[in-house]
Amino acid sequence: MDFGLTEEQQLLQQTVAGFLENECPPVRVREIFESEDGFDETLWKGMLELGLGGLAIPEEYGGAGLEILDLALVAETLGAAATPGPFLGHALAGLAIAAGGSDAQKQRWLPALATGDRLGSVALVGEDGGWLPEEWSLAPGAALTGKQRFVPFAHQADLIVVGTAGGGLSVVERGAPGLEVSAYPGVDRTRRVCEVGFSSTPAEALESGAGAADRLRDAGLVLLAADALGGASRCVEMSVEYAKTREQFGVKIGSFQALKHQLADMAVEVEPCRGLVWYAAHAMDHVPEEAAHAAAVAKAHLTDRFMQVGRDTVEAHGGIGFTWESDVQVWFKRAMFDRAFLGQPAVHRERAAADW
Amino acid sequence: MDLSYGAEYEQYRGEVAAFLKANWPLEGDEAGLSHAEQALVFRKRAIEAGFLARSIPKAYGGSEQPADALRGQIIREEFGKAHAPGDARGIGTMMLVPTLLDRGEEWQKQKWVGPTVLGETTWCQGYSEPGSGSDLASLKTRGELVGDGWVINGQKIWTSGAHRADYMFCLVRTEPEAQKHAGISYLLIDMKQPGIDVRPLKMMTGTSEFNEVFLNDVKTPKDWIVGKRGEGWLVSRTTLKHERNSIGDASATEALFKGLLDLARRSKRGGQPAIEDPAVRQRLGEIEGYMLSHKYSGYRQLSAQLKGENPGLIATMNKLNSTNIAHRIAKLALDLLGDDGMLDPQGQGALMGMAPKGAPGWLSQYMSSLGVAIAGGTANIQRNVIGERGLGLPRDMAVQRSK
Known part of the structure; x- marks a missing residue:
């Protein structure tokens, strides 16, 4: 029995954290946050060189063949650094094709996704909402017509995996006729979202898309929970750091119990959740009968904790925490994204309740 | 990550189960003994077989097994399933x-460790005083060495089980001239003697578990002291750490949550089972998130212990985390009880590690969840510990000055 990380997994996290410390410090995050399209090619290329494009893509298709847990550990590390960029959508597109594609489809798309020569994304919600496969409404077929919202980095994406009515998945490639991408005013400027319009746009359905949709949903929930864990932990660290440096009445404000207790409560909200995220990720590959439940609970719980801790972090920083200049807003807004993307906590709690 | 126990441990589980099958429940004449007597008889056998008192040396009545947290876990699971008495609980x-074991004299270990782990000898803890709660080191109970013995005068409070205990381990000010923390000694006291007056304190649940203890010229031999004179504060630190680690028990939290689900199934909202009400389901779902976090956090700490790693920040959080969850459960339970939330718990006491059944039990849990948040260091003291020891925040100025 070993409920912990392997040396390789610890090394993976350290490697990614070390890379981000050099290539994506908060000042760089801010530059990308403020930029026009929120996409930094150098940073993304660096992440691809580390192999982050195809971590969970099978080795036979050019990936590293790792598990969802490994992917989640990377998501946590990226979340801690508020790393801007298309990791989430790209990873989910790869997982969708790996889980639902025919051999020919995998051969065709996965190697280029693994290297990052092509960028992937996912379009999983329509104009009327509904992130769950059973709620998808876009009519499937050889050509798609309609709109999908909140598609991460669609303006850079080379291929988009689209959820269709009946729980199927189709792939639309860049430059397809009738494909229209427009930037959406998303609150999280580290993960830009677009509206994507299809007008008799050619699409290719994944062979067993319906079977893959649930795994795609659960993997997405786990990655968001992991991102939230990383982000929330970083919020606690930032607040503690501030309380150790800021002085009032001639002493560090962290010595005042009112603030000390708030910081302790924030830490107690976050730290015990690490095991839940690990378990939910582990279950995806090893405890299939519990995977959906654990993923739903993890997403609901972690993204709620991140949002609450994000609010507390603003408060712990006082007036400065409320400014545009402060970095706190970057994590705060990632919490807003994590909470809503793939469905609000309440949606997933209701799903989890079905198992009681 | 590997959540299986592995073949070697599953074999061990078989050995534990076989022992239990042969030895519990007791049979023949022994089946007629009282519960307490049965527990003693069984524990002796389980210690001999190496299943209980595993960390206690054989010389002091334990089974002295190599440290193996996983075997410990398997024993708890199997004994739990068989409803067999486990290691004697209590302070x-x-x-x-x-x-x-850490600080005692050889003769002290010989005299007290064996009977205590067997459950034959029971203790109470004389720490808190009316004027000394969170600021425990300000305690005033005095001990003077007169001839061959200590004479102790003062008052202790919140003393759980003092009415049953054979002995008290007690913090006493023996060096009145010394600086606050350096003036305290750790004395052992026989509770069955004149001069000790135990008065039960009635709790808000209507039951009595703790007491006031008045010490009036109480006597104890000179060498019934653990550590040297004036070292009592340091000696007591070993034990407080133990109390804080052992209260956070994830499986009790899980049992409580399952009990809450049952209550939600049986309670009605608008003529339907409350569990079908979306608002109730959301609150249950929030609690499930906390409960599962606590559960897997426990796995993580057990695993770290197995590998000899320090689990880090989390170790300071178990108590606050589990009491927070118990509060959330208690509040929802009260709502589910509806009008029955006006009833009296009718003397139902707190149930350790078990989910309450019926309205009186839940009403008692609603109140006793507060008691747990206070005993063994209040929630706010826990927040200080997490903030200062866990997060490295500066100490409070008032506390600094008093040292």
């Missing part, structure tokens, strides 16, 4: 025994 095994 004696939890706090006094580790302290004696």
